[in-house]
Amino acid sequence: MSGYRQIDDADDEAARKAELAVRGGPKVRPDPLPARQAFGEAEVAMIDEVVAYYRERNADPGYQGHFEKRYTEAFVDTLSGGYADAVATGTAALYVAIAALELPKGGEVLVSPITDPGTLSAIILNGLKPRLIDSRPGSYNTGAAEFEARITPETVGAVIVHSIGQACDIAGIMPVARRHGIRVVEDCSQAHGAKLGGQFVGSYGDIAAFSTMYRKAHITGACGGVVYSRDLELFRRALAHADRGKPSWLPGFDDRNPNGFLFPALNLHTDEISCAIGIASLKRLNATIVGRLSFVSEFAFHLKEQSKLCRPYAYSPADSPFVFPVIVDSAKLRCTKREFAEAVIAEGIGLNPHYEYVVADWPWIKPHLADGFDTPNARAIRDQSFAVYVNEHYGDREVRDAVNAIVKVERAMAV
Numbered sequence: 001m002s003g004y005r006q007i008d009d010a011d012d013e014a015a016r017k018a019e020l021a022v023r024g025g026p027k028v029r030p031d032p033l034p035a036r037q038a039f040g041e042a043e044v045a046m047i048d049e050v051v052a053y054y055r056e057r058n059a060d061p062g063y064q065g066h067f068e069k070r071y072t073e074a075f076v077d078t079l080s081g082g083y084a085d086a087v088a089t090g091t092a093a094l095y096v097a098i099a100a101l102e103l104p105k106g107g108e109v110l111v112s113p114i115t116d117p118g119t120l121s122a123i124i125l126n127g128l129k130p131r132l133i134d135s136r137p138g139s140y141n142t143g144a145a146e147f148e149a150r151i152t153p154e155t156v157g158a159v160i161v162h163s164i165g166q167a168c169d170i171a172g173i174m175p176v177a178r179r180h181g182i183r184v185v186e187d188c189s190q191a192h193g194a195k196l197g198g199q200f201v202g203s204y205g206d207i208a209a210f211s212t213m214y215r216k217a218h219i220t221g222a223c224g225g226v227v228y229s230r231d232l233e234l235f236r237r238a239l240a241h242a243d244r245g246k247p248s249w250l251p252g253f254d255d256r257n258p259n260g261f262l263f264p265a266l267n268l269h270t271d272e273i274s275c276a277i278g279i280a281s282l283k284r285l286n287a288t289i290v291g292r293l294s295f296v297s298e299f300a301f302h303l304k305e306q307s308k309l310c311r312p313y314a315y316s317p318a319d320s321p322f323v324f325p326v327i328v329d330s331a332k333l334r335c336t337k338r339e340f341a342e343a344v345i346a347e348g349i350g351l352n353p354h355y356e357y358v359v360a361d362w363p364w365i366k367p368h369l370a371d372g373f374d375t376p377n378a379r380a381i382r383d384q385s386f387a388v389y390v391n392e393h394y395g396d397r398e399v400r401d402a403v404n405a406i407v408k409v410e411r412a413m414a415v
């Protein structure tokens with residue numbers, strides 16, 4: 001008698017555990033996931049160093065100061081050469097990088113289909129017309145064929161984004177761009193330190209922009225950005241476009257004599273404290289990427305083994321994961337992909353259920369685009385996937401919990 005009872009109890013317990021958290025069941029991950037804390041002790045120590053440095057000299061921090069010099073030198077070292085200028089935000093970096101190309105106003109600029117509004121705003125506010133490119137089938141990123149298919153006689157430039165921390169095929173895109181005389185800005189905001197063919201992203205195009213806001217792989221505080229180029233002349237134009245047309249590289253340049261400035265431009269400077277934070281944060285970029293790659297590769301391995309309806313997005317060990325998409329076979333579910341993803345969140349896993357950064361979807365952008373081209377490949381991969389947040393402190397337990405949460409939800413939701 002009591003034997004039957006035990007089996008009943010065990011069944012009850014299994015049923016209780018299988019009840020989804022969205023329906024009041026127990027969470028797979030009841031306690032919070034590890035915090036990232038990109039702003040840590042090393043960053044705080046650098047702020048103290050800024051204060052001490054300027055007190056010792058009885059001076060106030062100014063533009064292009066000691067810490068900005070150190071930060072941009074470290075940035076350039078990290079990317080194995082080139083020139084870098086630290087600016088206020090990633091959007092400002094994009095704005096300046098595009099401005100530096102001095103493209104003819106009204107010209108068309110090809111742009112990747114999945115990105116932040118800052119990428120589009122930087123093109124439009126430079127008096128240029130964004131022209132969307134689709135992504136490669138099954139990818140968050142564009143490719144050479146998709147790029148070439150959208151070139152017109154009006155195309156003067158391109159902003160190519162390395163979305164979600166994955167290097168796009170910029171090596172394939174550049175020869176096409178060169179053949180057509182198209183100048184290229186790389187938007188590396190989500191892919192700090194990612195490589196393609198052994199070469200860093202940001203070093204393929206004419207010029208590159210990085211956002212260093214607080215969610216990025218390395219940060220300069222709440223916000224920040226870097227303009228980067230290997231072309232000294234172009235870099236100098238960028239410096240002037242980042243600060244009221246000042247030719248700061250000229251011998252004897254006098255910051256207080258506007259007679260010698262070159263053209264009207266905004267002031268998009270950053271500050272010494274942000275650059276000091278950037279110095280500390282950049283030192284751990286490599287460890288950050290290694291930590292994220294290790295999470296992503298373990299997660300992908302176990303997901304492939306255990307899930308019947310979800311599969312990991314393809315990635316390369318040279319990427320710098322920003323978020324990690326999981327592709328869901330919705331045809332075999334009794335719910336939508338979004339409901340599925342929300343059920344996984346309820347189990348205690350951090351993710352974005354529906355990446356809203358498909359540019360062609362935004363109502364406000366439509367009047368600013370060169371044409372009404374849709375980006376069906378970009379929409380399809382977004383619609384099929386949810387994006388798991390990636391944090392360098394996630395380890396085996398987070399891999400296990402994330403995979404268990406997905407498998408639990410798919411068992412409950414499978415047709």
Ligand SMILES: Cc1ncc(COP(=O)(O)O)c(C=O)c1O
Pocket residue numbers: 089090091092115116118119161187189190211212213223224225
């Ligand atoms: C791909 C991409 N481009 C541009 C931006 C804009 O950067 P910011 O927010 O620093 O202005 C971001 C991030 O926000 C981004 O992820």
